[in-house]
Amino acid sequence: MTARPAHEQSWTVYGQRQLDFGYLPPVPDRIDWGFWPGVGPGAEVLGDIRGKRILDVGSGPGHHAVHLAREYGALVDGVDLSPAQHQRALNAHGSEPGVRFLSGDVAEHLRHAEPYEAAYGIRTFACVDPHHLLPALRDGLVDGAPLVFSALHTDADAQRPSEEVVPRQELIRLRDEEPIPTQMWVLTPRLWEDLLTEHGFQVEGVELLTAPAPGNPVILQLVRARRRRTPSRDPVTSRPRTARPPVPHAAIGVGAIVFGERGLLLGRHRHGTWELPGGTVEPGESLHETVVRELAEETGLVARPEDVTLLGTLLDHVDDVVRVTVGAVVTAWQGEPADQPNESVGDWRWWPLDQLPQGLFVCSAQILTSWRPDLRPIAPHTGTLHSVRGRNADTHEGERRNPVSGTG
Numbered sequence: 219m220t221a222r223p224a225h226e227q228s229w230t231v232y233g234q235r236q237l238d239f240g241y242l243p244p245v246p247d248r249i250d251w252g253f254w255p256g257v258g259p260g261a262e263v264l265g266d267i268r269g270k271r272i273l274d275v276g277s278g279p280g281h282h283a284v285h286l287a288r289e290y291g292a293l294v295d296g297v298d299l300s301p302a303q304h305q306r307a308l309n310a311h312g313s314e315p316g317v318r319f320l321s322g323d324v325a326e327h328l329r330h331a332e333p334y335e336a337a338y339g340i341r342t343f344a345c346v347d348p349h350h351l352l353p354a355l356r357d358g359l360v361d362g363a364p365l366v367f368s369a370l371h372t373d374a375d376a377q378r379p380s381e382e383v384v385p386r387q388e389l390i391r392l393r394d395e396e397p398i399p400t401q402m403w404v405l406t407p408r409l410w411e412d413l414l415t416e417h418g419f420q421v422e423g424v425e426l427l428t429a430p431a432p433g434n435p436v437i438l439q440l441v442r443a444r445r446r447r448t449p450s451r452d453p454v455t456s457r458p459r460t461a462r463p464p465v466p467h468a469a470i471g472v473g474a475i476v477f478g479e480r481g482l483l484l485g486r487h488r489h490g491t492w493e494l495p496g497g498t499v500e501p502g503e504s505l506h507e508t509v510v511r512e513l514a515e516e517t518g519l520v521a522r523p524e525d526v527t528l529l530g531t532l533l534d535h536v537d538d539v540v541r542v543t544v545g546a547v548v549t550a551w552q553g554e555p556a557d558q559p560n561e562s563v564g565d566w567r568w569w570p571l572d573q574l575p576q577g578l579f580v581c582s583a584q585i586l587t588s589w590r591p592d593l594r595p596i597a598p599h600t601g602t603l604h605s606v607r608g609r610n611a612d613t614h615e616g617e618r619r620n621p622v623s624g625t626g
Contacts, residue, residue, distance in 0.1 A: 228400035229345070232390050233302025236279070242310045245284045251340055251368035252427040252438045259425075261285075263366050263442055267292045270335040273358070275324050275351070275367070276342030280307030280317065287316035295331070297324040325350050328358030329477055330527070330549050333592060335360055339367035341438065344402040348383060348410075352417035353479070357571060360592055361447040365419060370404050371426060372437040379406045383413065407439055419443040448572055448592070457491040457579055470542040471498045473585045474509045475529070476519065476551065480568035483555055484575065484582070485516065488562045493579040494586075495519075495563070496543075509546045517555040517566055525550040530588045532581055545585035 236242075249261040261267070268290050274283045277296025286292045297320045298304050304321035311317060320327060324346070337359060343351070355365060372378050373388055380386065386404060389397035405413075407424040414421050420443060427438040473496035476483040484492045497512040499505065506523035513519050529545035557564035569575060571593065578586075587593050 228390060228398050229298075229300035230302045231398050232392070233278075233300045233304075233306055235392060235395065237302055237306060237309075242279055242306060243281045245281045245288070247285075249282060249285060249340070251366075251440045252429075253341075253436065254427075254430055257430060258427045258440055261290070263364075263440070264336055264338060265364050267336055269293070271295070271332070273297065273324075273328075273334040273337040275337060275339035275355075276345060277307060277319060278303050278342075280311045280314075280319055282340055283307075283317050283319075284311050284314050287314060292316065294318070295320060295327075295334070297322065297327050299323055325354035328354040330547055331358060333358055333360045333590065334363065336364045336366075338365070339369075341368050341370070343367040343441075344369040344388075344404055345400070346403070347385070348403060348405075348413050352413060352419075356418040356445065359445040361445060363445045365414075365443045365445065366441070368427070368438050368440045369410070370402060370436075371407075371439040372435055373404065374434075374436055376435040377404075379404045379409075381406055381409060383409065407441070410439070410441055414441070414443050418446050420446050457489060457577065470544065471581075472496045472505060472508045472512060472544050472546055473582055474513055474526075475545065475547045475585065475589055476513070476517075476555075477547070478568075481570045482568065482574070482586075483517070483566060484569055484578075485555075485563040485567075486565040487579065491577045491579040492575045492582070493563055494582040496582075505544050505546070509548065513548065513551070516558055516561050516563055518558055519548075519551045519553045519555055521548050521551040529585065532584050543581045543585070545588055547589060 248256075250256070251258050264272075267286065270292055272286060272292045272294045274280075274286075274294055274296040277283050277298050280296050283294040283296040287294050293316050295318050296307060298307070299322065301321050304319060307319040312319065337355060359365065370379075370388070374391070380403075383403065383405065385401040387399055388402040388404065390400055391397050407426075411421045411424065422442045422444060424442070425440045427440055429436050473494040475494060484494065487493050495513050495516045497508070497516070499508045500511075503511070504523070505528060506526040509526045510521050510523055513521055525548055527547045527549060529547055532541075532543040532545065534541055555566035557566065571590065574586075574593075
């Protein structure tokens with residue numbers, strides 16, 4: 219069994235036991251990063267979070283997220299891998315204004331969410347492989363966003379942190395219950411600092427939180443970091459559209475964002491520009507179906523219409539010809555990208571977001587800036603992007619969403 223399934227199973231068992239007991243912790247008056255009320259700083263270490271979009275990593279029963287929403291007017295998304303923990307949060311706070319609870323892998327969620335303005339985790343970061351979580355946080359936070367988390371340093375058996383990035387067995391303890399074994403990454407402060415620095419963060423401080431009761435060996439570490447700002451660079455050049463009018467049904471097309479752990483998928487057009495997968499809508503096709511078909515025809519990747527989230531429409535004019543391009547995000551696919559016969563785009567490659575190539579096709583550039591506003595410097599202002607996106611697949615009726623960016 220790998221570490222992630224073991225972790226998910228352990229916290230599902232824990233959450234189910236708490237559901238069976240009917241235990242829901244009250245919404246606190248302050249944020250405590252350790253186990254002990256009043257030990258260490260509170261939410262002030264997050265900085266000014268009034269009205270900001272914040273990610274709660276491993277939100278559990280959701281009481282911390284509700285505190286930040288009520289006290290500071292923050293807009294908090296709480297993500298937890300355990301379905302039982304997620305259910306606890308919904309049972310207690312499912313209708314709380316300003317808070318949204320999601321069940322799933324937080325790294326996967328970050329790949330498709332709009333960038334957050336802050337992120338935090340209360341005693342949860344030791345439960346996730348840092349090589350899985352930290353790259354997703356780097357790409358899922360805006361420049362300069364604070365990241366604050368607490369993690370186990372020394373456990374109840376006085377076992378100290380490791381100098382290697384490897385998980386070890388720890389126990390989740392419940393009063394009068396059999397302990398639940400799980401996997402945790404219990405790392406030294408220096409190792410956390412090295413990992414954060416490697417993945418694009420600047421560490422601002424590490425504080426050790428100790429138990430107030432004599433004889434309790436448990437120590438937690440509170441880590442304060444910040445997403446490093448992306449150095450300014452010259453705008454990426456882009457090829458303008460052709461002036462040749464399309465056939466009547468080809469005035470609308472799609473561009474698909476395929477983004478995963480290896481980066482963003484781009485192919486080189488025979489004209490020399492780099493482009494997203496995409497093409498024109500055929501008669502009788504839905505936009506979702508077009509994305510799936512064009513992705514398969516150009517790259518060989520296989521997706522389903524339900525794996526496609528529409529992002530927005532780009533309207534522009536070239537010599538009195540009105541063209542409409544719809545941006546989309548593909549959230550799941552199968553296969554490896556490869557050049558396909560008789561296609562004008564090939565040489566498919568994965569690109570890190572901070573190393574996109576020069577010569578992006580103008581529509582691809584504008585679609586990318588609608589998806590990730592922090593990439594805006596790449597897009598020339600030659601069109602207007604209008605939102606067509608309603609709710610993402612993980613959004614339930616009545617929950618808030620933030621709008622797609624305005625102009626491309």
